[in-house]
Amino acid sequence: MSEPLLEVQDLHTVFSTKEGQVKAVDGVSFELNAGETLGIVGESGCGKSMTALSIMRLQRPGRIVGGKVMFKGQDLTRVSEYEMREIRGREIAMIFQDPMTSLNPVYRVGWQVGEPTRLHNGWDARKAFSSAVSMLGRVGIPSAASRARDYPHQFSGGMRQRAMIAMGLTTTPHVLIADEPTTALDVTIQAQILDLLRDVNREFGTATILITHNLGVVAGMCQRLIVMYAGKIVEAGPTADVFAHPKHPYTWSLLRSIPRLDAETHEPLKPIEGLPPNLVDLPSGCAFHPRCAFRVEKCSRDVPALLRVGDTQQAACWVTQSGTELKGG
């Protein structure tokens, strides 16, 4: 396989709070290859958004305290702020969770969608606007030429997210980071936006990092999958393999907690017991052990490393690393 497009190596991002230091991203490493779609899954507060923001160096008020983000031979954690601005929007674009608030209310949609090309390609307002119109058309905004003159409040949530995607694509970036792009949308619109992201990936060859807490979204979109818990990657591997044979109890619990249409009528849902950990005061050993159905004595003592388990997957779990299969109802 050729050189990965984006390589995150042992990334650490911390926040200082009154209660102490929060390790929002704690030694995360992964690769993104050209043209692929990578899913990052986890609960709220597990560090998945912070990982994405750290790649873009938008983690403020957090601080990157260690690791590298290699992109085109450069370490993005070390380039100057000016160079970083040239990369943002031109090479790596980002789409945010809430399309209702991601567009500036005082500007016409077309103006905003064209902003990256004015910044990076040096286009004048007219050229940027007409490119914005054609891009809005390509992401499925009907009568794009007239709708581009609308203000954001005249767009529905789904249309705003399409506009955000169009804005991300005007400069044909190599990487698109979509941070929960469908969470704030209703279900039918979600499917449309996911279809659009898939088309974009195919048509533009844009490598996509899809951040979500929705495993169903990952199943339909991503070739590979990363599962995060308390700032760490706990499992990584090809989506199909992870779904078929999860190698970390957290992934196993997540998959088991999805409501199924083919379940018995009165079968209760199976939530994960306990609460997500307090990031200021993490449990000793494996951060998941207090909620884990498979824990052994070692789990509360030593932190497991992310190691190969099985043929294609990696997991940070003492139990599966010793060869135990995760089973049970």
Place this chain on the structure above:
Amino acid sequence: MIDPAAVEVALPRTDVAGTAFRPAQSYWSESWERLRANRVGMAAGGLVLLMVAIAAAAPLLAAYVVHHNPFGIDLYATFSPPSGAHWLGTDEDGRDTLIRLVYGAQVTLTVAFLSVTVSLLVGGTVGLIAGFYGGWLDNVLMRFVDILLSIPAIYLLILLTILQPKIGPVQLSTSDPRSLAVIIAIVSWGGLSRLVRGEVLTIKNRDFMLAARSIGASDLRLVLRHLLPNVLAVMIVAASLNVGAIIITESILDFIGLGIQPPTASWGNMLTNAQTYFYHSVWLVVLPGALIFITVLAMNLFGNALRDAFDPRLKS
């Protein structure tokens, strides 16, 4: 059998293109619509505009309409009541009251609008910087504003008008309306900067600011293109409400002899000797006072109308 008509209905419509069309209305044009609907506000705004027009046309009025000039002393016609020769009477030196009021308007309005512009520029800039960058810079700037706001404004004004400090090449002197405007602005920008800072704090953490950052916008661009247009409405409203207060301040300074110096006419200094003449020449007291009152009231009504037009909380 499936009814083909039912299938037709269930199919997604492909012609939705034009159906959702509404004319684009910006925040500004919507606000303008609301402002226009406010009759009191529009009348007040019109009155202020009329005052400005009269003040600007003062030399023309002096030459072609009133046929007096503001310094024309006529010791044979002191304290003459309103008449054909002097429509609004004369003062203790026989000067025409009407033309002095018109020239006084020039002074008062220059001071008011210039002063509000300067305090908007200074207060707006400080508020934007303090709110956007936060941290120690915010602390330093806001503590300075706290100190400024803790000193009684009238005390600071008296100090400034007596010391007449030099700022760069500009000598501040109270005989010049432009200097007086700067002096008043020095005292009044603090409140504005606090207001702008507060507004910036609520807006800078909105998602569109992060989104703008994520496409590679610089700090300068973030502040000027994304932040400023969102706080501009609040700044305009605060400024328009400030104009009235500045007119009052200026009148007080003139009245106590620290502002515009005679023989230059201003509404404030026309009142200075008025208490002595009140019993025999009531117009010398009532006219400047009424003009101050009407202008301040009009400005405040217009400011309120602007606030109602811009305030997002009142938006449907």
